[in-house]
Amino acid sequence: MQESHVELKRSLGLWSALAIVIGTVIGSGIFFKQASVLQMTGSTNLAMLAWLLGGLITLADGLTLSEIGSQIPHTGGLYQYMTHIYGEFWGFMSGWMQVIVYAPAIVGSIAGYLGLLVTNFFGLGSVWKAPIAIGTIILIAMLNMLENRYGAAFAIVTTICKLLPIAAIVIFGLFFGREAGFGETVTSIHQSVGNFGVAVLGTIFAYDGWILVTNLGGEIKRPEKLLPLAIILGITIVIVLYLGVIFGIFRSLSAAKINELGQNATAYFALNAFGAFGGRLVNIGIMISIIGALNGKMMSFPRIYYAMAAKRHLPFAKQISSLNRHTQTPVVATTILLALTSLMILTVDTDRLSELCIFAMYSFYIAAFVGVFILRHRNGGKPAGFSTPGYPVVPIIAIIGTSFVVISELFFDFVGAATSLVIIGLGIPLYYWLKRHYKNDDSIDVM
Template sequence: MKQDTSVELSRSLGLWSALALVIGTVIGSGIFFKQASVLQLTGSTSLALLAWLLGGLITLADGLTLSEIGAQIPHTGGLYQYMNHIYGKFWGFMSGWMQVIVYAPAIVGSIAGYLGLLMVNFFGISSAWKAPIAILAITLIATLNMLQNRYGAMFAIVTTICKLIPIVAIVVFGLFFGHQSGIGETLGSVHQSMGNFGVAVLATIFAYDGWILITNLGGEIKNPERLLPLAIILGISVIILLYLGVTYGIFRSMSAQRIDQLGENATAYFATNAFGVWGGRLINIGIMISILGALNGKIMSFPRIYYAMAHEHQLPFSQWLGRLHRQTQTPVNATLALLGLSAAMILTVDTDRLSELCIFVMYSFYIAAFVGVFILRRRHSGGPKLFRTPGYPVVPLFAILGTGFVVVSELFSDFTGALTSMLVIALGIPLYAYLKRYYRGKENNEVL
């Protein structure tokens, strides 16, 4: 495939594409399986709904805060670029290093592995096919995203519409045909405490995660100063409504005790009971399509970090990773790099555990980005009036406190994992120093 370093990314993504990517990247399988775990942690349907709402409000505060930064720094690479512009190249590199080496391939591998598991169960075939199916899925989606970005965006729109069908079916059935109260039911066997409630909120925050990846495509969104904040805010708002709707629909359709007994199988049981065997199968197909949509959003957005870092000479093989395909104007080489790392992880490591290890560091960088709103306000006090976070400074402070809750929780619940993630990111320090010397020497030689 011919490549040309003078080619630029195509700024062709409109609001609907960006909105579909936000919704499609966030909503995977969690919306169908987490109702029971949140209910078990809180002990009542009312507190479970409150946990989903609070997790959503924290996420919305995050989105409102980061939208202000995204409007001012509408470049390809998202969080990496924000850290780069606010705190300097070293911290930009550190935030990007963790993402490209561990977080991105681990997340892609984890989701693809779960898709493989669902498919072998759905078709009743040997579990030995789980890894091959996972690798085939990411290969097909990566190939699609090597074409013009409009194809990945179109796939996001189609899969988002498809995943809304089972979601709407659950909500409508629960509202109009459910016989439970939906709120006020309790689980007598569960000891309720604010500690449990906090863990439940934490679980919902993880279910809302992924919206930030749309910022990686800042260089390909039309009028990003306006459309990027709009897509983030509308997308998160829609996701909150959908999560609350599905949860309430299931609570209206089954008793709290029954949901507790069924656990992760509650939604599947509900679908079969409400819509028959074929209805249940269609719900399962909808879940798999939902996961494909989430995979597409991640495989479309993550390579933009590789590409952005390569342009700053902050990765090995930067010249290769920083190229765009001449015809499609997409980072084909960066996509291949993500595909290769993800496939290798699927075959060799526990991608679920690896992605969990990154949470502490990734959310720490989120906090740094949110603090950046205050820094940019002082730095650009006389600049153009782009999108401003409503409720400033309360909303950014709420975002910082909410995300800080995640970081502290991870530190106490998985100290070894937090320490491991810090050690992984520390490994990037000598690489940063080496690359800085290498490219500086190369530039000096070219001048000479």
């Protein structure tokens, strides 16, 4: 059998998809953002409300996109949705932004943070940060070059492992917390705070990543049913876990102490709650949590490269769209992501680069959510698959919530928003060159 005829293996069940949703979302954000959200809201009660609202907006996003995913259950997620709803040009633009900057930058940013945690944990010099980051993504990339069941199994294992420190924080706060936790106001914390909207914005970013499971639509069994279920259950579970962590921290540390410690609040809590050994175990759990998030991204992002190449939307399309005949995975696409990520880690500020993509990515999210109305119109006013509960209110909430992110980016990082538009613009001449270059070359249908 020729490599060009090899297809992705549709072998991922609900547990695998669910683990990818949870594991990709829960990285480091929930463990280190308590102080920043608390400072911006001005009270512990409002901080908890900000986390809840951010979760509900994310759930509205997931419910809305689930309707689209059930109708277009193909590999490539957002790229496929934009192509199907708005045409090849806008599909290409959404995919181009992801493959050229967003995917390698976000993987590099998370890997870099893991490298920092590992060097601090073992008392290594900062010179080891980049080698540890790159070494980790190499190992994870190699794992995801095997059959997809191995990456899925690793996602399940790391998700279970990351639940342990979360459970420890929740249980300790529930049964052994001695602080008032709720009701502390801004006057006892900080002098100039109170931007509730910015706090909600920060929590929305902490919930981001769930959409990546849609990139695996061609490998999930019965995706028209299991994909919406995995998204909705996954986001709901993450909301509960996030609120549980916030509750545990607020019950265990005073608001003033959390504000003083900043990003070190969770580490301080672990040390005081469980002793030196227990604290180190919790910190190991956090590092495993980040590794799990990296695995989800290294598993899902290469599918965008593969799907775009299959439609002849990337140079070297035949090579990138090839699948290994033994593992049925996009090895070349995974290698490209690995190479771009490693290069970025060594040469640029991946944190800043990933921030530059926020405006563009969330703009495409808005377009996708609006697409629910377009698809219903095409289908005579009825959903063709999964039906978003609370339609049309829930999609409108998703659009408004995501628009809030886009508008906020314009206000708080106009240069970044403009830069992301420039990056998208650079893809326009490439799109038309590819159309001419591959005009006599048939694209490959992908699941």
